[in-house]
Amino acid sequence: MSGAGEAPVVRERALELLRGMLRIRQFEDRCAQLYGEQKIRGFLHLYNGQEAVATGVMECLGPEDSIVATYREHGHAIARGIPMTTLMAEMYGKREGVSRGRGGSMHLFDAATRFYGGNAIVAGGLPMAVGLALANRLARRSGIAVCFFGEGAAAEGEFHESLNLAALWHLPVLFVCENNLYAMGTALARSQATTDIAVRARTYTLEAQAVDGMDVLAVAAATRRAVASLRAGGGPVLLECRTYRFRAHSMFDAQLYREREEVEAWRERGPLISFTRRIKAAGLITEDDFQRLQAEAEAEVDAAVVFAESGEWEPVEDLGRFVYAETGA
């Protein structure tokens, strides 16, 4: 199993990719359950259905690269390697969480992995990715900046300003548009003149390509090519990953804007189902392997919940910290 120029799909890699997607799915399924128990509160946007995108992209990145994501970013954070323990603690709002309980689900940050956030402002992260890339270029560092966003963001001014700047200055930015067809309750065709995001990016002279976002191998292959080009000094690239979210936009959404049949049809092509089927058929893994990965992911989530439960609340008197620098004038 491999196409021209792609990383071969050997057993080890197949297991890694599957493990990556399973970890995200299980973490989030537990989050949904904990939300029902009111352990996790506030706004919660699940990535269920889109796991192949974060998993496929992150496989191709190195520690020197920077990530910017959205409020639907649990998957990106996990795939980037932020420990589930501190992520879950943030979901709970605990002091041990990545943002010490200040941010919650939508605002995950981690300097160690160059994860520049969750961002609840639609399109708010794109310009930062451009700046991250420019700083790398000026400092002659090899890292690229990768920015995830939904197709809804392509209507905001920041999308256009960012693509233009990145193209004009020939910056190493990988724009990853996760086109799941709906921005909250509004279908793409109801709100944007061009529903083809890649076409729009090309008008700014970006290299742009639409990819099957349900296929982790296709996402990884396209990313690998893009990253190679960016590291070799090429200009910005946009990948439009065509995908679907299986669950509601957030925890409050009656989903009156789409038909059940449509959701079911996409589910059939789900990233986990389709990849598992494929690598089993190719004889790369067995059902036992699958069960083992499931159990491992579950154990990891269990441990994360224990960690979060035993965490503490940030003392109230410390909540004024981090508005300004604590040293210097």
Add this chain to the structure above:
Amino acid sequence: MNMIQALNSALDLMLERDSAVVVMGEDVGYYGGVFRVTDGLQRKYGEHRVLDTPIAEGGIVATAIGMAVNGLKPVAEVQFADYIYPAYDQIVSELARLRYRSAGEFTAPVTIRTPCGGGIRGGQTHSQSPEAIFAHVSGLKVVMPSNPCDAKGLLIAAIEAPDPVIFFEPKRLYNGPFDGDPDKPAVPWSTHPKGEVPDAYYRVPLGKAEVVRQGEQITLVTYGTMVHVCEAAARRLGLDAEIIDVRSMVPLDIETIAASVQRTGRCVVAHEATRFAGFGAELSASIQEHCFWSLEAPIQRVAGWDTPYPHAFEWEYFPGQVRVMRALEAAMEAQ
């Protein structure tokens, strides 16, 4: 009616009465709005009167300005006040100044509706109360109702106003009055006299504060969700407080407020927004200018912290009854 129904009723009536009125915003049409304020309106009035827009707040407001200059009365929704900033340039540089810049030849009577405030566990980016940064801009009117009855009448007045209006809707009050105690079971608006909303057209004039409780000992000046918190706090202390719902920050009804403070001699100003340079600073300064010789104690301010709204600590940030009570006590003690 709850506040959502009251606002819906105002929009419905205005779409019906005036063919120049157009409702627009993200998810407002087909979906009916994230908080359902525009529910059913597109079905009733059509896609040319209730427009679904792209996610582009700058573009929404900018387009509304052009429409308004050219004879329409757009009512634009910004889904949360936290998302109004992409439109801030258009609001400040264009919308607010068009009349002045053209020496009165052109005006843009746009109404911008936007849900504000905390209390629904929205965290940093779904809880803000940015009224002060709009009140600071000459040319804008700024309104925030505290109940369904006012919400409907004020929204109608805002749509009919010849000037742009930023219309803040405290989202914690959409479904019921809220006295600041998150542990109490939620109560619906049907339990509150201001939940009684006439079906017919009526206006609540902009620029008129309301005395929601008459009292002699101290004046509490507030608006939005904090009206209900202040009522509860004064009740708990057994104080005969006069409580004034500002309702409209711009224009400000300083006469009603000053008349009360001159009588009571004591004053607490309360809002949910951050304290520093918050609207409470303007209230406090204006009251001091008008009432200096009647004041028996320094004016106290109750506000949110000077931080973003921290996710897991909503009820610490939120200026609840206890913080209001402390301020009332301080204002009562001082000589």
